[in-house]
Amino acid sequence: MTSPHLPAAATVLLAALLDDMPRAELRAAQVAMSAIYRDGGHSRMAVPDATAALAYAVARMPATYAACARAFDLAATRMPAFAPVDGLDIGAGAGAATLAATAVWPQMTAARLIEPNAALAALAIGLIGSASAVAVSLGAHEVAAMPADGVATDLVMLSYMLAEQAESEVAAIVAAAAARARQMIIVVEPGTPAGYARVLAARQAMVAAGLHILAPCPHARPCPLASGDWCHFSVRLQRTAAHMQLKDASVPFEDERFSYVAAARNPVPVPTVARLIRPPVIEKGFADLALCTTDGLETRRIRRRDGAAYKSAKGLVWGDEV
Ligand SMILES: C[S@@+](CC[C@H](N)C(=O)[O-])C[C@H]1O[C@@H](n2cnc3c(N)ncnc32)[C@H](O)[C@@H]1O
Numbered sequence: 001m002t003s004p005h006l007p008a009a010a011t012v013l014l015a016a017l018l019d020d021m022p023r024a025e026l027r028a029a030q031v032a033m034s035a036i037y038r039d040g041g042h043s044r045m046a047v048p049d050a051t052a053a054l055a056y057a058v059a060r061m062p063a064t065y066a067a068c069a070r071a072f073d074l075a076a077t078r079m080p081a082f083a084p085v086d087g088l089d090i091g092a093g094a095g096a097a098t099l100a101a102t103a104v105w106p107q108m109t110a111a112r113l114i115e116p117n118a119a120l121a122a123l124a125i126g127l128i129g130s131a132s133a134v135a136v137s138l139g140a141h142e143v144a145a146m147p148a149d150g151v152a153t154d155l156v157m158l159s160y161m162l163a164e165q166a167e168s169e170v171a172a173i174v175a176a177a178a179a180r181a182r183q184m185i186i187v188v189e190p191g192t193p194a195g196y197a198r199v200l201a202a203r204q205a206m207v208a209a210g211l212h213i214l215a216p217c218p219h220a221r222p223c224p225l226a227s228g229d230w231c232h233f234s235v236r237l238q239r240t241a242a243h244m245q246l247k248d249a250s251v252p253f254e255d256e257r258f259s260y261v262a263a264a265r266n267p268v269p270v271p272t273v274a275r276l277i278r279p280p281v282i283e284k285g286f287a288d289l290a291l292c293t294t295d296g297l298e299t300r301r302i303r304r305r306d307g308a309a310y311k312s313a314k315g316l317v318w319g320d321e322v
Helices: 008-019 023-038 050-059 061-078 096-104 118-131 167-179 193-208 241-247 308-314
Strands: 086-090 110-114 135-139 153-159 181-190 212-215 233-238 253-264 286-293 296-303
Touching: 008 050, 008 118, 008 241, 023 050, 023 241, 050 061, 050 118, 050 241, 061 096, 061 153, 061 181, 061 212, 061 233, 061 253, 086 096, 086 167, 096 110, 096 118, 096 153, 110 118, 118 135, 153 167, 167 181, 167 193, 181 193, 193 212, 193 253, 286 308, 296 308
Parallel strands: 086 110, 086 153, 110 135, 153 181
Antiparallel strands: 181 253, 212 253, 233 253, 286 296
């Protein structure tokens, strides 16, 4: 499993940038940013300058990076031969998705970032440069200005970006993004009902574009979850000292909830696996696994007397294939 933590070199660069930043300014930027995001505001308001971009990189990016690393790992498991050499990161922010991609697929040599926010884009270029040898190019514009006939890349990523678009715009954005995916496209969103709704719309656009759903779903039929429920996963990461300080955190870790969907350009074998869609319930005599299977939803009880199956159930993590 890829580490949920930002690469050490990126953390070192962030620490150096923080050294030059008065704490009061940073804290004011973080408080304003959080309030705007909480109200559903766009990054152009939440992150208006370099101070706010740094606040984003300290307060939010470690968690979006961790969610990407976990989602990319889970997608990679479904397509083990996939070895992307280039990527397109739409709404790249400070570069979380590209950095996670280079950790999961270290053979990547080039990334194109689409990011209209100059302060975030500058930070992304610095952070990616600090932690990898990936050649970065920047499209400093909105996704709508992305040329329809642009060069395709092996991997297309949209991480926590659709949250800032109207739900009605998601299908067109994902269709344009999918057209640029030579092999794989992944959307990662907050693990909330609103994030899941965008993931569902993205999934539908991927299927309509003729792509093949890779993960988390073991099928391409409509999602079987009951209305009011939402498919999401969680990743735990340790908070940095700067994060704890900036967010007045009392515990040294955070759990980032995320939803995601990944699809492939070419057909992939139909999975013989199911997806663990809730944390496993492990008791002394049994384990209950909530699964999304090719035949729909199922809760499977594995008893201690099942021996090896019970042992391996105890090692499962929410989101794993079973
Ligand atoms: C919440 S941030 C996520 C950044 C990064 N992908 C991450 O996961 O940490 C959303 C990003 O999407 C960008 N964005 C929002 N609307 C966009 C659009 N229409 N076209 C391109 N980028 C957009 C914002 O500027 C911002 O950098």
